[in-house]
Amino acid sequence: MTQTALRHDWTLDEIASLFTLPFNDLLFRAHSIHREFHNPNEVQISSLLSIKTGACSEDCGYCSQSAHHKTEIERERLLPLDEVLEKAKIARANGSTRFCMGAAWRNPTDKNLEKVAEMISAVKALGMETCVTLGMLTQSQSEQLKQSGLDYYNHNLDTSPEFYGNVITTRTFQDRLDTLNHIRDSGINICSGGILGMGETSTDRASMLQQLANLAQHPESVPINMLVQIEGTPLYGADSIDPIEFVKSIAVARLLMPKSQVRLSAGRHEMSDEMQALCFFAGANSIFYGEKLLTTENCETNDDMALFNHLGITPSTLDDTSEFKASACSS
Ligand code: SAM
Ligand code: DTB
Numbered sequence: 417m418t419q420t421a422l423r424h425d426w427t428l429d430e431i432a433s434l435f436t437l438p439f440n441d442l443l444f445r446a447h448s449i450h451r452e453f454h455n456p457n458e459v460q461i462s463s464l465l466s467i468k469t470g471a472c473s474e475d476c477g478y479c480s481q482s483a484h485h486k487t488e489i490e491r492e493r494l495l496p497l498d499e500v501l502e503k504a505k506i507a508r509a510n511g512s513t514r515f516c517m518g519a520a521w522r523n524p525t526d527k528n529l530e531k532v533a534e535m536i537s538a539v540k541a542l543g544m545e546t547c548v549t550l551g552m553l554t555q556s557q558s559e560q561l562k563q564s565g566l567d568y569y570n571h572n573l574d575t576s577p578e579f580y581g582n583v584i585t586t587r588t589f590q591d592r593l594d595t596l597n598h599i600r601d602s603g604i605n606i607c608s609g610g611i612l613g614m615g616e617t618s619t620d621r622a623s624m625l626q627q628l629a630n631l632a633q634h635p636e637s638v639p640i641n642m643l644v645q646i647e648g649t650p651l652y653g654a655d656s657i658d659p660i661e662f663v664k665s666i667a668v669a670r671l672l673m674p675k676s677q678v679r680l681s682a683g684r685h686e687m688s689d690e691m692q693a694l695c696f697f698a699g700a701n702s703i704f705y706g707e708k709l710l711t712t713e714n715c716e717t718n719d720d721m722a723l724f725n726h727l728g729i730t731p732s733t734l735d736d737t738s739e740f741k742a743s744a745c746s747s
């Protein structure tokens with residue numbers, strides 16, 4: 417049987433019609449593609465650490481760390497290297513293969529970047545994959561990160577270009593695409609996705625996925641977050657997304673980006689085991705693992721392992737992921 421081809425020319429109508437398929441038909445199609453490209457019983461796990469917290473000059477309407485919103489978080493300067501390494505070692509001992517460090521910056525200064533580059537090299541030396549999310553980057557900053565051993569850069573489109581202005585006003589959708597281009601051009605894997613449940617329509621969800629799928633190369637990792645509602649942020653109290661619609665969005669992401677890791681990201685804490693199981697069936701094959709995301713709580717690790725056992729899922733090892741990378745997302 418010939419392998420399903422990767423496409424980069426999806427129309428909005430085509431994607432919208434995937435969303436209107438009967439649920440069973442959509443899930444069957446997504447799961448079939450999932451099996452074609454991935455081991456259906458394996459999930460990759462990454463751990464997160466906030467290396468610089470709060471006081472961010474951006475006004476992202478969902479975020480606890482924006483200086484524009486009154487939220488109850490403890491601001492923290494850039495963490496020292498030894499503290500970061502200690503957390504990375506714990507994540508490694510718990511089975512995470514990738515360590516993702518996040519900073520509440522609009523963009524890093526060159527001085528900040530040097531310190532983060534040191535962290536990346538040191539985490540890489542532990543035998544883990546590295547990921548950072550630091551805001552907007554220039555081309556030369558991306559290249560510096562690549563040289564330090566960075567494997568993935570997380571930079572989300574967050575939502576559709578049409579809904580974007582309702583969520584963020586301090587930087588544009590195009591700014592985000594520019595950063596993604598710099599990351600791609602410097603040879604770092606891209607982790608880019610968005611957030612569902614911010615009051616966007618189903619067409620917005622289709623449009624955001626269209627933007628990701630029609631990039632010249634699909635992001636290697638596609639985090640799909642469900643909004644974690646944080647008191648004091650403008651999006652606190654937004655209408656939450658229907659769980660079935662969320663699962664359908666995972667299925668559509670899988671259909672549009674067959675080779676990518678689709679990451680069931682923030683919001684798992686609010687999901688039932690059944691909803692997570694449906695997301696894994698629909699094509700999600702990676703998660704953030706550990707009791708904290710950046711500033712909010714994640715699922716208990718014991719509960720995650722119990723769910724994995726219940727579903728017969730095993731966490732992937734680095735050998736499995738390097739096999740995936742060897743067949744990278746290029747087309
Ligand atoms: N400051 C950097 C930036 O915005 O690119 C990096 C950190 S930022 C917290 C990383 C991503 O986390 C955001 O782009 C957003 O998609 C996601 N995120 C932040 N707060 C969230 C929330 N309350 N619920 C769900 N996802 C969230
Ligand atoms: C992503 O898409 N989700 C993660 C990671 N990339 C950096 C962050 C989720 C943050 C959830 C809210 C918080 O803990 O502050």
Ligand code: SF4
Nearest residue numbers: 472474476479482520
């Ligand atoms: Fe700042 Fe990132 Fe939060 Fe936006 S999402 S306010 S850029 S930390």
